[in-house]
Amino acid sequence: xxxxxxxxxxxxxxxxxxxxxxxxxxxxxxxxxxxxxxxxxxxxxxxxxxxxxxxxxxxxxxxxxxxxxxxxxxxxxxxxxxxxxxxxxxxxxx
Numbered sequence: 001x002x003x004x005x006x007x008x009x010x011x012x013x014x015x016x017x018x019x020x021x022x023x024x025x026x027x028x029x030x031x032x033x034x035x036x037x038x039x040x041x042x043x044x045x046x047x048x049x050x051x052x053x054x055x056x057x058x059x060x061x062x063x064x065x066x067x068x069x070x071x072x073x074x075x076x077x078x079x080x081x082x083x084x085x086x087x088x089x090x091x092x093x094x
Contacts, residue, residue, distance in 0.1 A: 021086045
């Protein structure tokens with residue numbers, strides 16, 4: 001999760017696509033040029049150890065968009081794919 005957040009910060013599309021589950025991965029990542037990520041807090045995790053095939057991460061990411069601060073809260077699902085953890089999908093909290 002932290003590496004994906006960092007990839008969004010530096011706009012590393014190749015890392016994001018590589019760590020996205022093939023069944024939900026987009027063709028490209030559409031970065032918003034007016035958005036700047038400013039922080040990440042992990043709220044909770046489930047499973048996700050070397051002994052699991054699935055796991056979840058609940059996080060809050062802070063950003064500034066057009067000079068206005070905001071937050072993104074998501075409950076993300078991850079799964080193992082060819083031995084590596086990949087992002088499957090998530091539910092964004094309003």
